[in-house]
Amino acid sequence: xxxxxxxxxxxxxxxxxxxxxxxxxxxxxxxxxxxxxxxxxxxxxxxxxxxxxxxxxxxxxxxxxxxxxxxxxxxxxxxxxxxxxxxxxxxxxxxxxxxxxxxxxxxxxxxxxxxxxxxxxxxxxxxxxxxxxxxxxxxxxxxxxxxxxxxxxxxxxxxxxxxxxxxxxxxxxxxxxxxxxxxxxxxxxxxxxxxxxxxxxxxxxxxxxxxxxxxxxxxxxxxxxxxxxxxxxxxxxxxxxxxxxxxxxxxxxxxxxxxxxxxxxxxxxxxxxxxxxxxxxxxxxxxxxxxxxxxxxxxxxxxxxxxxxxxxxxxxxxxxxxxxxxxxxxxxxxxxxxxxxxxxxxxxxxxxxxxxxxxxxxxxxxxxxxxxxxxxxxxxxxxxxxxxxxxxxxxxxxxxxxxxxxxxxxxx
Numbered sequence: 001x002x003x004x005x006x007x008x009x010x011x012x013x014x015x016x017x018x019x020x021x022x023x024x025x026x027x028x029x030x031x032x033x034x035x036x037x038x039x040x041x042x043x044x045x046x047x048x049x050x051x052x053x054x055x056x057x058x059x060x061x062x063x064x065x066x067x068x069x070x071x072x073x074x075x076x077x078x079x080x081x082x083x084x085x086x087x088x089x090x091x092x093x094x095x096x097x098x099x100x101x102x103x104x105x106x107x108x109x110x111x112x113x114x115x116x117x118x119x120x121x122x123x124x125x126x127x128x129x130x131x132x133x134x135x136x137x138x139x140x141x142x143x144x145x146x147x148x149x150x151x152x153x154x155x156x157x158x159x160x161x162x163x164x165x166x167x168x169x170x171x172x173x174x175x176x177x178x179x180x181x182x183x184x185x186x187x188x189x190x191x192x193x194x195x196x197x198x199x200x201x202x203x204x205x206x207x208x209x210x211x212x213x214x215x216x217x218x219x220x221x222x223x224x225x226x227x228x229x230x231x232x233x234x235x236x237x238x239x240x241x242x243x244x245x246x247x248x249x250x251x252x253x254x255x256x257x258x259x260x261x262x263x264x265x266x267x268x269x270x271x272x273x274x275x276x277x278x279x280x281x282x283x284x285x286x287x288x289x290x291x292x293x294x295x296x297x298x299x300x301x302x303x304x305x306x307x308x309x310x311x312x313x314x315x316x317x318x319x320x321x322x323x324x325x326x327x328x329x330x331x332x333x334x335x336x337x338x339x340x341x342x343x344x345x346x347x348x349x350x351x352x353x354x355x356x357x358x359x360x361x362x363x364x365x366x367x368x369x370x371x372x373x374x375x376x377x378x379x380x381x382x383x384x385x386x387x388x389x390x391x392x393x394x395x396x397x398x399x400x401x402x403x404x405x406x407x408x409x410x411x412x
Contacts, residue, residue, distance in 0.1 A: 038067050039128030043149060045075045046133060047096060047140040049242055050321030051354065052189070053080055054328050057087065058205035059133050059193040064089040066202040073127070075145060083302045088211050094120055098140045113144040122149045131200070132156030135182070135192045136348070138172055147175035157182060157196060186345045190357045207358040208328040212306040220307025227294045228269040233401070236271045236309060236326060237285065238317020240278035240297075244381040246319050246349065248336045248388065250281040254288045255390035256316065260397060271296050271308050273322035314400050316393065319354060327356040334396050337365040338385040344375040362396040364388055 042063060046056060053076070063072060071091045076084050078095030085093050096116055099108060117123050122145075130149055132142045135157050146154040158179035159172055173179040182195045194204050212220075224234070235257075241247045257270070270289060272282040274297040286293040296308050306329065309315075315326035316334045326333050333356035338349055345352040351363045366387040369377065377384035 037128075039070050041125065041127045041129075042067065042070050042072045043075065043122070043125075043127040043130045043146075044072065044090075044133065045130070045142040045145050047075070047077055047098065047142045048134065049077075050080060050083065051242075051319075051324040053083060054208050054321065054324040055189045055354075055357070056133055056193060057089075058190070058208055059197065060087065060089045062193075062197050062202045062205050063131070063200075066200070070128075075122075075142075086211065086302050096141070096145070109141045110144060113141045114148060117145060117148045126150065127153065129200075130154040131196070132176070133193050133196055135189070143172050143175040150177075151175065152177040154178065155180060155196070155200065186350075186352050188355070188357055189353050208324065210306040210310070210325070210329050212303050212310065216303045216307045217310045218307075220304055221311050223304070224269070224271065224294055224308060224311055228292055231269040233268045233314075234271060234312045235268065235397075236273055236312035236315040236317070236322070236331065238273050238315065238320050238322035238326070239281040239285070240274035240322075241318040241320040245377050245379045245383055245385060246338050247382065248318055248385055249382070250284050252388075252390040252393070253281075253316070254285060256394045256397060257285075257289065259390065259394035260401070268292065269294065271312060273297070273305065273309070273317070273325070274320075314397065316397060319349060319351075323356065324354075327359045327361070330359055332400055333359055333361040334393065334400065335361060335363045336385070336388060336393060337363055338377045338383075340366040340369040340373070340377065340384055343369065343377075347376040349376060360400075362400065364392050364396055 044060060044063070046053065048056070060072065060074070063070075072089065073092040073094065074084055074090050075094050075096050078097050081093050081095040084090060098112065127150060130146045130153050132138070132146050132154065133156070134142055143154070143156060146156065154176045155178040156176050158181050160181060178199075180196055180199045190208055191205065197204060237253060239247075239250055239253060269292045270285065271294045272278070272285055274282065276297065278297045279295070282293070282295040282297045286295060294308065296305055306325065309322075309325050309329040309331060312326065312331050314334070315323065315331045317323045317326070317336065319335060319337050323333060323335055335351065335356055337351055337355070339347060339351060344350060348354070351365070355361065355363055366384045369375070370384045370387055373379065373384055
């Protein structure tokens with residue numbers, strides 16, 4: 001038998017023992033201190049992707065609300081430092097690079113984490129509180145860093161909260177001075193931090209939201225007007241995703257837009273969101289609808305991207321960071337999900353956990369798994385998602401469009 005994480009059980013046990021042992025060996029000898037109450041310095045370690053960062057940003061807001069005078073330092077993935085640097089609730093952001101290879105992570109991550117802690121001087125700062133808000137299995141070194149910075153002050157979710165981590169039992173609870181239990185069950189990730197915040201006596205999280213200023217929204221709207229002209233309706237498109245199996249073909253996005261009406265008689269414009277890897281898809285859409293497309297996959301800052309999202313009246317896209325950004329901006333969402341109907345609600349691609357939160361939304365997904373998939377799409381590339389037709393998405397889009405657009409206004 002092989003575990004869902006791809007490790008045979010015996011190998012998983014050996015890897016966990018190796019990781020915990022070397023983390024303990026490499027951890028610095030930190031002088032015992034009595035943390036200040038309330039804490040004067042807080043270290044948050046969050047090593048996930050953009051969508052996760054958006055969903056967990058209210059966690060940091062709750063810490064700031066509880067301790068407004070504390071200095072909050074965040075350790076995050078290096079590619080997300082620009083996002084977190086705009087966050088008003090954080091005082092300092094530090095980027096961390098972890099190995100992409102699973103084998104290298106298992107063998108080298110304790111040394112990499114130790115070198116990072118030493119180079120950043122984190123061991124000498126003696127944070128009063130260290131928090132790891134991740135609920136899923138930690139494979140990126142967050143709990144290692146926490147342990148090396150001060151295990152006795154480290155708080156995070158126990159492995160007992162997750163069925164998968166219970167089975168693997170990586171012994172990562174030993175890296176935390178305060179492993180926290182959870183009520184369990186299927187919960188949206190935007191609410192996942194409630195038990196951790198309750199343990200810390202912090203207020204429950206608010207729904208995720210953007211923090212772009214009114215001036216930022218106005219500047220974004222002006223840029224959009226200059227590029228595409230004024231329009232009565234703006235649609236945001238999320239053409240990329242963090243995994244190939246979650247990326248719907250760009251040709252079908254184009255088919256959806258064409259089904260909404262002719263491309264030459266009305267003030268409707270498009271904003272394509274994504275990263276560098278989505279530039280070719282954005283170009284295909286721009287070529288299909290010249291003069292109507294704003295390419296937001298280029299080197300724009302988070303405030304500009306968030307401002308452009310606020311200018312949208314509807315978002316159509318894959319399960320991705322931009323989809324969560326649209327929900328945080330209060331934009332109605334049509335999500336195109338690879339997770340089939342009837343699939344496990346606990347899976348990492350399940351809309352029950354990672355769907356649009358707190359906004360009007362429609363989730364379009366495969367009506368059934370495509371063999372050999374069963375409870376979820378486990379393919380390495382486009383598979384179950386290929387069963388989602390452009391007709392289904394176009395129908396949902398028409399229902400969400402304002403009446404003035406449905407009655408005749410179309411793409412220019």
